Amino acid sequence: AQTVTQSQPEMSVQEAETVTLSCTYDTSENNYYLFWYKQPPSRQMILVIRQEAYKQQNATENRFSVNFQKAAKSFSLKISDSQLGDTAMYFCALRTSGTYKYIFGTGTRLKVLA
């Protein structure tokens, strides 16, 4: 069975500081994609960053980067220079070949403090 675990239900960070959200997953497949999605309060879910499992290089998107440890099945999200607009629910998701579905973690609620 494929699973995604986010062990931090809530986190907070001071504006301009760095925060890391954790995600571990389990799959027996070798070809898969990992995603971080952000769901701001009362707003639509949007993609933050994605990582192809076959790529060793960690993905980065501006202030967002991941630490992908394939052997450990770990996929953490680092947010640098946190901004108030980063306040949101963050979901880690796994997608494998042939399943046509995402497996989501339960989410981490991040609050950026002024």
Add this chain to the structure above:
Amino acid sequence: KAGVTQTPRYLIKTRGQQVTLSCSPISGHRSVSWYQQTPGQGLQFLFEYFSETQRNKGNFPGRFSGRQFSNSRSEMNVSTLELGDSALYLCASSLLGDRGETQYFGPGTRLLVL
């Protein structure tokens, strides 16, 4: 391009009733997925449609059903509503539903079952 739209945005129903939710994907997108989001369970995959065919289904009872039309619009139906069906129902679309594609989410339909 217009984003994913979902109607209605809010619904209040009573136990035993049935409900139909609608999703219009981004123009050109042929894959539509449905998710149930609750505070305790996070996002749970319901089903995915591509070219009017259901390609995958999550672990939900048969009361949950869906369909997709030739214009890629999709509907989800829940019959014999139960209190536990109260949730935010999210629809997401992507071009082909391939594993590396970004899913674009709609704002959701919030269903309250009394």
